[in-house]
Amino acid sequence: GQQVMQIPQYQHVQEGEDFTTYCNSSTTLSNIQWYKQRPGGHPVFLIQLVKSGEVKKQKRLTFQFGEAKKNSSLHITATQTTDVGTYFCAVTDSWGKLQFGAGTQVVVTP
């Protein structure tokens, strides 16, 4: 099945700074989804990208799907303490089965 590599594994960010997490695949992806899991919580769906070169924004979060549909990124601007958590990318097959990346654990320093 499709596998996605996510980097970095950990990210320490000063409050107010920007950061980016990346999701890469060796094969072309049909779609990619992003989830956020707060400490002690459950994964929460953020967004799905389907089209080549697609860019979507949610407030301070910008999601991008690469032109070749082999990579994706999540960029957060002006990080806040509420951004703490682990961000996962995931790919789905036609039946909706999710295959998750390893996640990027984000720690925000006030």
Add this chain to the structure above:
Amino acid sequence: DSGVTQTPKHLITATGQRVTLRCSPRSGDLSVYWYQQSLDQGLQFLIQYYNGEERAKGNILERFSAQQFPDLHSELNLSSLELGDSALYFCASSVTPGTGSADTQYFGPGTRLTVL
């Protein structure tokens, strides 16, 4: 609150035992998914049901089984438990299985299983 409920929240048991985890999907959702989250394996898909029928299987051990009942709730049965089965088990549900907007998966709060 995602609308997906899971019971129990925590479960502590011994090796060799059998446990049952329960999931109630959001109202109107026909598809249920089970995932396992552990430190070494990350978030792994186990099994999927749609309207009572098994639709897809992941790396689910033979000691594990699941079913979806006519009222659409689902149970995950774990038997002959080993220390390595200790993990968070999440259930997720969606209206339909697939990749459209109606197929967004909503995760429950999870059951934390500890095998001693």
